[in-house]
Amino acid sequence: MNLLSKFRMQLGVTVLLVSLHFSTTIAQSDPTGERRVTGTYAIKNATITTSPGTTVTNATILIKDGLIQAVGSNVPIPKEAQVINADSLYIYPGxxxxxxxxxxxxxxEVDRPSDxxxxxxxxxxxxxxxxxxxxxxxxxxxxxxxxxxxxxxxxxxxxxxxxxxxxxxxxxxxxxxxxxxxxxxxxxxxxxxxxxxxxxxxxxxxxxxxxxxDLYKNASYSAEHGRLFASTAGLQRPEINKTYEAFYAxxxxxxxxxxxxxxxxxxxxxxxxxxxxxxxxxxxxxxxxxxxxxxxxxxxxxxxxxxxxxxxxxxxxxxxxxxxxxxxxxxxxxxxxxxxxxxxxxxxxxxxxxxxxxxxxxxxxxxxxxxxxxxxxxxxxxxxxxxxTNAANILGIQKFAGTLEKGKLANMVIMTDPIFSESAQIKHVVADGYIFDYDVSKKKSNGNEEASVEIEGSWEYVSDTPAGSSGGTMDIKKEGDGYKGTITYDNPAGGGKASSEMKDINISGNYMTFSFGVSAGGMSLDVTVSGDIQGDEFSGNMSLADFGSFPLNATKTPKQR
Incomplete structure (x- = not known):
């Protein structure tokens, strides 16, 4: 059975709607585009953690064509550099x-042979x-x-x-x-x-x-046979087996x-x-x-x-x-x-x-x-x-990643506050010389994030999957300091709509995420939704384990008098 057929059988569900993607302490929204750092950029007056345990204050990081040229508190800034003032921002390795x-x-899936x-x-x-x-x-x-x-x-x-x-x-x-x-x-x-x-x-x-x-042992024999055949006359030609050859490395x-x-x-x-x-x-x-x-x-x-x-x-x-x-x-x-x-x-x-x-x-x-x-x-x-650093060492890429120092890729995370503080939010991510900008939410006087959108109410959504378009409703209510909600979707077993509780509803700025469960074909599937809210419109994606991610758009239903 191919993936599309399985998808249709197990999911007639399309899923969701609104969305908050991050945690309550980090707020972002998808950029409208990314910009390539093709020239020389100087990000100055930042608190830069060049590696775990090593931090420089009031520092500058100089980037050219996607590579780090210098990091420190007394970095000369060339005339051709575009200067980005990073007062009060915190920079970490990507x-x-x-x-x-x-x-x-x-x-x-591969079809089984007749025999x-x-x-x-x-x-x-x-x-x-x-x-x-x-x-x-x-x-x-x-x-x-x-x-x-x-x-x-x-x-x-x-x-x-x-x-x-x-x-x-x-x-x-x-x-x-x-x-x-x-x-x-x-x-x-x-x-x-x-x-x-x-x-x-x-x-x-x-x-x-x-x-x-069994495979490991046979791969060892195959590799040895190949080496002997290449250096010794009179041996039988080895058979090529792609499974065994995949073990050679x-x-x-x-x-x-x-x-x-x-x-x-x-x-x-x-x-x-x-x-x-x-x-x-x-x-x-x-x-x-x-x-x-x-x-x-x-x-x-x-x-x-x-x-x-x-x-x-x-x-x-x-x-x-x-x-x-x-x-x-x-x-x-x-x-x-x-x-x-x-x-x-x-x-x-x-x-x-x-x-x-x-x-x-x-x-x-x-x-x-x-x-x-x-x-x-x-x-x-x-x-x-x-x-x-540990991740770079395990993957063997420590020569060009894991820390912020001269000669390494300009991969970094730029945050509003120290990374493990409750108020920390990601403002920029630099990956492969591309800068991705994200919205950060305002703070209330008590330190909590202030939602810039109103999600409470009823939403109608449509999602497009390989099985076609489908839709439903999402009803969200305020409860204490958080939200609770219910989402409806096409019943995978047929016969109209089914519903599930929306879990982990979070809102940061205009970005929302939540999850819910779906029972389909004897399986319990987890679905997550994330996206941006602009006024009464939601644009985002739903992700289903093993099936990928699909676009989802929703419109808030006007309140009736």
Whole structure:
């Protein structure tokens, strides 16, 4: 079944409407265009953090043709330079995403052959496609890319979607949509503990481990056979196998295996494979390290921590009038939640350098969750290092990214206040020599953001997807200091409309985001919406996991007298 057919079956939903993309502390809107720094620019009188722990006040950063020429408090400004006064602004190195699927589409499913054998399926049917490159499925113009740039990311290692071995990653800069933006190709071999479903090998995690061992061993034999054939007469010609050849760079330790792991058990299993075979490994999507700290250190594994944090609804529940059993159960859940918030601090305490990967997370949660990690023991210096220098070192791009110094790419985040302060907002992002400007919201006297738009009311929206246009309504009401709402959409099961609660409704300036859940074809899907509000008009995008991002426009219904 191809992607479009699956989309039509599982989603008749189109989704949303209004939108707030960021967290309540960071406000931006999509620029109407970007401008290229092709000449010489001097950004002066700023507080510049050149690297984690090193800050220069009243400083100037000189840029020419997208490269940093100088940084410091006594930088001579050439006559031809265009001067940008950055009084009271704070400049940081551009953030680096260690593992991202933003802008990456999933390859179409491969039809099973007529003589299909579930115990020995063809590699492509089994989700084993290590020869694929993510760049064949990456679209830098996708709105998800712009969403992540809005929150400060300027470089990302994009990883392929798919099964057990979906392909190879690449490093891209989040610059102009008119450029290829490719920094490095085939930077890691992506691996997952994910088969292509029950009834087909490998369908379990243990099956994936067995298949990985088999492929790795056969790739070693294939590589050795090829070397001997090239240097020795009288040997049988080796057969070309693209699956085995895709492992050669891993065998030679030119690239690591990027293992996606979701818990400590998967971490142990990935490290077991690494110990048996000796390849370099990077653990991505990590969120449980407390029980495997020593295993990670022993393997010298690199870590890409997920900044996705669990929901804290349980911690707010009242259980005083419940039974002792329920109280004890709730206590254990709360303890697990609090431990989850300390995972980054535990890595820092163990002196394990780590970076962040955005797989499975929302851009709107980045700064909010970073602050939560800091509140739970992570130092601000290490948090910034995870976004910059550590990420550059893990990806091997430290020669031209990660810090602000002469000769490096002019990738930077320019903020209104110190990065981890409650009032911090992103005003500009410079990526690959392109400056992206964002709106910042005004502040009330109590320090809270002042919404410049009125979102309360009823909205009618239309969204365009590959399955066609669809629409519904969104009703938003003010509740305390926040908002609550309900959205309607075409019922994926047919028979009219369905509705869902709008979650995490946030508004910063004229930018809004929210999310909601949809049940379709036995699946539970998360949908996020973000965009700009101008008067009674909303223009934005809805994003559905594994299906991409699609435009959504809405109009506010006038109030009736």
């Amino acid at each position: 953030f680096i995403d260690g593992a991202s699927t933003a802008g990456v589409s999933k390859p179409a 299909f054998n579930p115990s020995n399926p063809p590699d492509e049917v089994a989700g084993i496609t290590p020869w694929r490159t993510v760049l064949d499925y990456y679209d830098g113009k996708n709105s998800q890319v712009a969403d992540w740039r809005k929150v400060g990311f300027t470089i990302a290692q994009v990883v392929p979607e798919g099964g057990m071995l979906p392909g190879k990653a690449a490093v891209v800069v989040l610059g102009s949509a008119s450029s290829t933006n490719v920094i490095a190709q085939n930077t890691a071999l992506m691996a997952k503990f994910r088969g292509m479903g029950r009834g087909m090998y490998p369908g379990t995690q243990l099956g994936v481990m067995a298949k990985f061992r 891993v065998l030679d330790k030119n690239i690591p295996v990027l293992f996606e792991v979701s818990n400590d058990l998967e971490i142990r299993r990935a490290l077991k494979l690494q110990k048996e075979n000796g390849f370099n490994i990077v653990l991505a999507g990590v969120n449980e390290v407390d029980a495997v700290i020593e295993d990670i250190k022993a393997a010298n594994a690199k870590v890409l921590l997920s900044f996705k944090l669990p929901d804290d609804k349980v911690t707010k529940s009242k259980v005083e009038d419940k039974s002792e059993e329920i109280q004890n159960r709730t206590k254990r859940v709360i303890e697990a939640y609090e431990l989850a918030l300390k995972q980054a601090a535990l890595l820092e305490e163990a002196n394990i350098p780590f970076a962040f990967g955005s797989m499975g997370a929302r851009s709107a949660d980045l700064h909010k969750n970073l602050k939560i990690m800091v509140e739970n023991g992570l130092s601000e210096k290490t948090a910034l290092a995870a976004l910059t």
